[in-house]
Amino acid sequence: xxxxxxxxxxxxxxxxxxxxxxxxxxxLLYGPPGVGKxxxxxxxxxxxxxxxxxxxxxxxxxxEAVDRSVGRASQYRTLTGGGRLILFDELDGITGTADRGxxxxxxxxxxxxxxxxxxxxxxxxxxxxxxxxxxxxLIEFTRPTIQEVARHLRRICALExxxxxxxxxxxxxxxxxxxxxxxxxxxxxxxxxRGRLTLRDVEWLASRDRKEVIFDxxxxxxxxxxxxxxxRAVDAADVDLDMLFEWIYENAPRQLRDxxxxxxxxxxxxxxxxxxxxxxxxxxxxxxxxxxxxxxxxVALSRRRTPPxxxxxxxxxxxxxxxxxxxxxxxxxxxxxxxxxxxxxxxxRAVAEVLPYLRVIFENDARMAEGLARWLxxxxxxxxYLTGKG
Amino acid sequence: MWAEKYRPRxxxxxxxxxxxxxRLRSFAEARNVPHCIFAGPPGTGKTTAAxxxxxxxxxxxxxxxxxxxxxxxxxxxxVVRETVKTYARTRTLGEVPFKILILDEADNMxxxxxxxxxxxxERYTETAxxxxxxxxxxxxxxxxxxRCAPFRFTHxxxxxxxxxxxxxxxxxxxxxxxxxxxxxLEVSGGDLRRAINTLQAxxxxxxxxxxxxxxxxxxxxxxxxxxxxxxxxxKGDFLGARERLREMTLRYGVAGSDIIRxxxxxxxxxxxxxxxxxxxxxxxxxxxxxxxxxxxEEVQLSALLARLAEAxxxxxxxx
Numbered sequence: 001x002x003x004x005x006x007x008x009x010x011x012x013x014x015x016x017x018x019x020x021x022x023x024x025x026x027x028l029l030y031g032p033p034g035v036g037k038x039x040x041x042x043x044x045x046x047x048x049x050x051x052x053x054x055x056x057x058x059x060x061x062x063x064e065a066v067d068r069s070v071g072r073a074s075q076y077r078t079l080t081g082g083g084r085l086i087l088f089d090e091l092d093g094i095t096g097t098a099d100r101g102x103x104x105x106x107x108x109x110x111x112x113x114x115x116x117x118x119x120x121x122x123x124x125x126x127x128x129x130x131x132x133x134x135x136x137x138l139i140e141f142t143r144p145t146i147q148e149v150a151r152h153l154r155r156i157c158a159l160e161x162x163x164x165x166x167x168x169x170x171x172x173x174x175x176x177x178x179x180x181x182x183x184x185x186x187x188x189x190x191x192x193x194r195g196r197l198t199l200r201d202v203e204w205l206a207s208r209d210r211k212e213v214i215f216d217x218x219x220x221x222x223x224x225x226x227x228x229x230x231x232r233a234v235d236a237a238d239v240d241l242d243m244l245f246e247w248i249y250e251n252a253p254r255q256l257r258d259x260x261x262x263x264x265x266x267x268x269x270x271x272x273x274x275x276x277x278x279x280x281x282x283x284x285x286x287x288x289x290x291x292x293x294x295x296x297x298x299v300a301l302s303r304r305r306t307p308p309x310x311x312x313x314x315x316x317x318x319x320x321x322x323x324x325x326x327x328x329x330x331x332x333x334x335x336x337x338x339x340x341x342x343x344x345x346x347x348x349r350a351v352a353e354v355l356p357y358l359r360v361i362f363e364n365d366a367r368m369a370e371g372l373a374r375w376l377x378x379x380x381x382x383x384x385y386l387t388g389k390g
Numbered sequence: 391m392w393a394e395k396y397r398p399r400x401x402x403x404x405x406x407x408x409x410x411x412x413r414l415r416s417f418a419e420a421r422n423v424p425h426c427i428f429a430g431p432p433g434t435g436k437t438t439a440a441x442x443x444x445x446x447x448x449x450x451x452x453x454x455x456x457x458x459x460x461x462x463x464x465x466x467x468x469v470v471r472e473t474v475k476t477y478a479r480t481r482t483l484g485e486v487p488f489k490i491l492i493l494d495e496a497d498n499m500x501x502x503x504x505x506x507x508x509x510x511x512e513r514y515t516e517t518a519x520x521x522x523x524x525x526x527x528x529x530x531x532x533x534x535x536x537r538c539a540p541f542r543f544t545h546x547x548x549x550x551x552x553x554x555x556x557x558x559x560x561x562x563x564x565x566x567x568x569x570x571x572x573x574x575l576e577v578s579g580g581d582l583r584r585a586i587n588t589l590q591a592x593x594x595x596x597x598x599x600x601x602x603x604x605x606x607x608x609x610x611x612x613x614x615x616x617x618x619x620x621x622x623x624x625k626g627d628f629l630g631a632r633e634r635l636r637e638m639t640l641r642y643g644v645a646g647s648d649i650i651r652x653x654x655x656x657x658x659x660x661x662x663x664x665x666x667x668x669x670x671x672x673x674x675x676x677x678x679x680x681x682x683x684x685x686x687e688e689v690q691l692s693a694l695l696a697r698l699a700e701a702x703x704x705x706x707x708x709x
Contacts (some may be wrong), residue, residue, distance in 0.1 A: 052421065222502065251630050254629075259702070262700070270689055277683055278683075281682065321636055325640045344460075345494075346494070346495050348463075353587070354391065361591050364591075
C-alpha cells in the first residue's frame with residue numbers, strides 16, 4: 001500500500017529504542033482520516049511482538065484518567081519481555097472540557113516514557129498540540145491516490161471472490177477521496193453476499209447514501225438568512241466538502257434567479273475555491289474554515305432579491321460530465337506528453353497548441369498522419385482518437 | 391511536425407532576434423555562458439535559441455551536455471532538489487567545463503521550487519549554467535532574475551515570418567497563395583510555431599492554400615466559441631453559457647488561460663457602453679490572476695460569466 005515511507009520511519013524509530021530512549025520519546029502520526037495511521041501502529045506492534053496499550057477517543061482522557069491508565073504502563077517493561085507500545089489514538093478528539101488536562105498529561109507521560117509512545121491526529125498543527133508537538137517526532141501520512149485505493153479494493157475483491165467492474169471500483173475509490181477505510185466500507189456494503197459488482201450497483205448507492213444529508217445542507221445554504229445558520233448545517237452533517245461544493249455550485253444558478261444575487265453567490269464560490277487552492281499548495285488545512293464560510297454563508301447571504309420559491313435540487317452535472325469525458329481527457333494528455341517530448345513543450349501546452357492542428361491533419365491526409373504517428377510514437381488508440389474514429 | 395523539422399539547429403541558421411543571436415554567438419565563441427533568462431511570447435525562438443547555443447558550444451554531440459526540463463510538467467520543489475541538483479553538481483568531460491540546464495516554461499515553477507533553484511544555481515555555477523525560459527520574466531523571483539543575463543524575445547517581424555513560411559512551403563512542395571499567406575500571418579500574430587502548424591494543417595487539405603482553407607482549418611482547430619458563450623451570458627442565460635464553457639474545457643481540452651485571453655479580446659469588441667468594458671476587463675483580470683494561482687478553471691470562469699450576466703442585466707436597465 002501507500003505510505004510505505006512513513007511506516008518505515010516509524011519502524012526505525014521504534015527499533016531505535018533498543019539502544020535506549022531516543023531524542024524524541026513520542027511519534028506523532030498525522031494525516032487525513034482513513035489513510036492507515038492506526039492500522040500501521042497495530043501491524044508494527046504485531047510484527048515486532050510488542051504489547052499494544054491503546055487509548056482512543058472512546059476512553060476518557062482527563063489528566064487523571066490518562067495518568068491512571070497509561071502512566072504506569074509507560075514506566076515498566078512487560079512480563080514477556082517483548083516490549084510495550086503505547087498508542088494515543090485520535091488526538092483531535094480530545095475535548096477542552098470533558099478531557100480537562102488531557103493533552104498536558106500526555107505530554108508529561110511522553111517526557112518520562114520508557115517505551116515508545118505513538119500518537120495519531122488529523123491536524124498536527126492544532127494550536128492545542130503546540131507543546132506536545134515539540135516532544136514528538138512528526139511523521140506524515142498522506143492520502144493514497146485514487147489508483148492506489150482502487151488497487152486495494154481490487155485486491156479485496158480478488159480475495160473475497162467478487163468479480164467487479166473496473167468502473168464500479170473506480171467510482172468507489174473516487175467518491176472516498178483517499179479515505180481507504182470508508183472505501184472499504186462502501187465496497188463491503190455493496191458487494192457482500194453477491195458474486196459481482198456493476199457500475200449500476202455503485203451509482204445507486206452514491207445517490208442514496210448521501211443525498212438526504214446533502215439536501216438538508218442545501219436547504220440551509222439557499223434559504224438561511226444568517227451566517228451561523230448556514231454554517232451550522234455543514235457542521236451538523238457529515239458530508240464531504242468537495243462534494244458539497246459541487247452541489248452548491250451546480251444549484252446556485254437554479255436557486256438564485258436574480259442575476260445580481262447569482263453574481264454575488266458565484267463570486268463567493270470562486271473565493272471559496274481560491275482557499276481550496278491555497279490549501280492544496282500550502283497543505284494548511286486550517287484554511288478550510290474559510291472555504292466553509294464562503295461556500296455556505298457567502299452563498300446564503302447573496303440571496304437578496306430572488307423571491308423565496310421552491311426549486312428542486314439537481315445532481316451536479318459537472319461530476320457526470322467529468323466522468324463521461326475521463327477517457328477522452330486521459331487520451332488527450334497522453335498524446336500531449338508524446339508531442340511534448342518531441343516538440344520541446346509541456347504536455348499541457350502541447351494539448352492546447354499542437355494537438356488541434358494534429359487533429360485536422362489526421363482527418364485530412366492519411367499519409368502525412370502516418371508519418372507523424374510514427375515520429376511521435378502514437379499507438380493505435382491515439383491514432384483513432386485523432387482521426388475521429390475513437 | 392514541420393515546426394520541428396525546420397527548427398534551426400545552430401545559431402547561424404536563426405534569421406530573427408538578430409541582436410540576441412549575436413550575443414549568444416559571442417558566448418559560444420568564448421566558450422563561456424552566464425545563467426540566462428529568455429523571456430518573450432510563444433513561438434519566438436526561445437527554446438530554439440537555447441538548443442542552438444548548446445549545439446554551437448558543444449558540437450554535434452551537444453545532447454550529452456544538456457538537460458532539458460519542462461517546468462510545467464515537473465514544477466515542484468522535489469524536481470529541483472533531486473533531478474536538477476544531481477545533474478548540476480556532476481562534472482562534465484570536454485573542453486567546456488560546464489553543462490547546460492534548460493528550464494522551459496520556468497514561469498510555471500512554484501515559488502518554493504524557485505527558492506530552491508536559487509541556491510542550486512549559485513553553488514554549482516562552475517559545473518552548470520542555467521537557461522530559464524519564460525513567457526513573462528516577472529513570474530520569476532527577483533533573486534533569480536538578478537543572477538541571470540536577461541534576453542527579451544519579441545514577436546517575429548512580418549518579413550521573417552514570410553521568409554520562413556516560404557522556405558518551408560517550397561521544401562515541402564506546397565503551393566501557398568498570397569491570400570493564404572496573409573491569412574496565416576493574421577491568425578498567427580508573430581508566433582512562428584503557430585504559423586507553421588497552421589501551414590501544415592492547411593497543407594493536409596490537399597489543394598493550393600488560400601485564405602479560405604486557412605480560416606477553415608483554424609476554425610476546426612479552435613472549437614472554442616468564446617463569443618457565443620459571452621453572448622449567452624449577457625443575454626442572461628447563465629446556465630447555457632456555463633454549458634458552453636464546460637464543453638470547451640472538458641470535451642475539447644481548451645485551456646482556461648486561452649479562454650480568458652479570448653474573453654478579454656471579445657470584451658473590447660462588444661457593443662456595450664465603454665465604461666462597462668473596463669469594468670468587465672477588471673473582472674477578467676481577476677479571474678486570470680486566480681487561474682495562475684491554481685484555482686479551479688471552471689469555477690473561476692463561471693464567476694466571470696455570472697458577472698457578465700449581471701452586467702447584461704444592469705445595462706438592460708440603463709445602468
